Amino acid sequence: MTPDCPYTALAEALITVTLNELGLSHTPVLTTVIATTAEATRRQFTGSPSIVINGVDPWAHPGGEPGLTCRIHPSPAGLPTPHSLAQALIAAVQDDHRAS
Template sequence: MVPSFHRTKGGGPLLGATMPGQIGPFGPYSGMARDAGSMEIEVWVVPDCPNERPMAERLHRALDDIGLSGTAVTVRVIAGRAEAERVGFTGSPTILIDGRDPFAEPGRVPGLACRVYRTLDGLAGVPAVEQLRQALHAAAGG
């Protein structure tokens, strides 16, 4: 079972674990400096998002599948409409890989809402593991 993301309000990032030896949603925090070429992953959610846990589980599985299980994930809680509009938030949960939304759809209007993803099984509240795997692999340069 994957623990839920640790969350923060107001845009301040909070890693799932911040001290060496702590366990976060994606495993133990190593305390080691990031490699210059490592990927940065953020998940943006609204308070009490029902798809936060499914996103954590699928993202964890996808990272494991491509050998990036030690990658840190930052979770940001988007709590107000003004913040959503300022940062271009188009629904919860949103994943950003190196600052880019791999599932962005042109014309989506920013706002506080649940997000819907197109999957092979139809519309869903989170991308399929395979879609996450492909997005992560592409961002890693593969």
């Protein structure tokens, strides 16, 4: 996230609720503030809030330019839908189980 991103609290709430609904409330969630253009470039950060699961941003736009921008998803809340977040989390859990 970037400092002062208006979607940060909503994104954090969405993640918490979705993890709880999936029975994954024990899953650690790390919030990282991207404060400089250099850091955005280094991390390939294409907008705030970005939700990264196991190092992958499931909603990344190919060829998106890194930068300190606001990222609005095409949904009424401007975030990934609860369903798409749940699907991404379930896929990550399945991938983790296959790798074990």
